Amino acid sequence: GLPDGPTQVVCGAANARVGIKIPFATIGAELPGDFQIKKAKLRGVESFGMLCGQTELKAGDDDTGLWELAADAPVGKDIREYLNLNDKLIEIDLTPNRSDCLSVKGVARETGVLFRAPVQGPVINPVAASIQDTFPVSLNAGAACSRYVGRVIRNIDISRPSPVWLQYKLARAGLRSIDAVVDITNYLLIELGQPMHAFDLDALADRIVVRHAKPGEKIRLLDQSELALNAGTLVIADDKKACALAGVMGGSESAVNDKSREIFLESAFFTPSMIQGKARSYGLHTDSSHRFERGVAPDLQRHAIESATALILEIVGGKPGPVIDVVDKANMPERNSRQAM
Numbered sequence: 001g002l003p004d005g006p007t008q009v010v011c012g013a014a015n016a017r018v019g020i021k022i023p024f025a026t027i028g029a030e031l032p033g034d035f036q037i038k039k040a041k042l043r044g045v046e047s048f049g050m051l052c053g054q055t056e057l058k059a060g061d062d063d064t065g066l067w068e069l070a071a072d073a074p075v076g077k078d079i080r081e082y083l084n085l086n087d088k089l090i091e092i093d094l095t096p097n098r099s100d101c102l103s104v105k106g107v108a109r110e111t112g113v114l115f116r117a118p119v120q121g122p123v124i125n126p127v128a129a130s131i132q133d134t135f136p137v138s139l140n141a142g143a144a145c146s147r148y149v150g151r152v153i154r155n156i157d158i159s160r161p162s163p164v165w166l167q168y169k170l171a172r173a174g175l176r177s178i179d180a181v182v183d184i185t186n187y188l189l190i191e192l193g194q195p196m197h198a199f200d201l202d203a204l205a206d207r208i209v210v211r212h213a214k215p216g217e218k219i220r221l222l223d224q225s226e227l228a229l230n231a232g233t234l235v236i237a238d239d240k241k242a243c244a245l246a247g248v249m250g251g252s253e254s255a256v257n258d259k260s261r262e263i264f265l266e267s268a269f270f271t272p273s274m275i276q277g278k279a280r281s282y283g284l285h286t287d288s289s290h291r292f293e294r295g296v297a298p299d300l301q302r303h304a305i306e307s308a309t310a311l312i313l314e315i316v317g318g319k320p321g322p323v324i325d326v327v328d329k330a331n332m333p334e335r336n337s338r339q340a341m
Contacts, residue, residue, distance in 0.1 A: 011050075026048075031057065052066065127306055127313065131321050146329075149268065151264070151265045156260070162183040188311075189291070198263045204243065205238040205239045206238060212233065213242060246275070247288055306323070
């Protein structure tokens with residue numbers, strides 16, 4: 001438990017300052033690696049406990065200083081309770097044909113079948129448009145992309161951080177919190193199995209075009225690497241440039257950043273055979289490419305974008321336009337009963 005009254009602790013972290021909420025290991029606490037906290041004397045000053053960073057608690061990879069918790073974190077509460085860390089993490093090895101289990105929803109469905117138990121999927125309600133703004137989309141890649149669902153959301157406040165529950169759900173799934181919009185798309189990737197991407201709407205020129213790259217066309221990706229694209233690589237472009245490596249990674253020029261106010265949210269279906277090997281040929285492997293290569297259900301896109309919209313409005317606010325659902329019926333695949341809805 002917490003000591004009575006103020007406690008003296010010696011700490012050299014650069015971000016230590018009055019008023020922050022941080023994890024505090026009291027005397028007797030055991031940290032990962034069988035490290036027990038004892039009373040110590042540093043440069044002649046007694047220290048009763050330790051203020052902790054993420055790496056010391058093996059709860060993340062941020063080693064820049066103390067782990068700053070939300071301003072409303074309850075003082076004195078066990079951090080394992082506050083961050084819901086007393087859960088169980090289950091790692092599942094999947095064969096490539098079981099892409100339906102690359103999500104919490106898919107694993108729940110499979111578990112329900114194995115144990116003949118009822119499964120309650122997430123309730124996803126459509127979010128009504130409050131503005132009429134849309135952004136035009138053209139599908140020019142034939143069978144490679146037969147469905148593209150998108151939505152404009154204006155007036156978001158990207159300075160609002162992801163809530164604690166979202167950050168730590170991602171951390172427990174091995175993903176780093178970046179900003180609220182990216183975190184929401186990553187959360188739904190894990191929950192539903194549908195990769196999504198958000199563009200900074202102001203960085204897009206005229207329309208979205210799903211097409212194959214022109215030989216030698218270049219793109220700078222989110223990881224700041226610049227690629228010269230091979231002909232036949234599927235890209236999401238606008239009228240001036242390639243904006244994303246389809247099914248793999250977004251481009252840095254059109255990415256959501258700390259000044260973004262308007263976004264265009266996309267949720268697409270890419271034919272697995274058209275995505276397979278493309279990421280690897282550029283030395284890349286992402287959570288998105290891992291799923292698109294193995295197959296994402298062709299009727300999941302709208303559910304995902306509605307769910308993402310609801311979370312975006314809840315966390316960073318904004319005004320959503322109507323959902324646009326562009327379908328190339330001639331190239332839509334037949335439904336596979338094993339693909340999780």
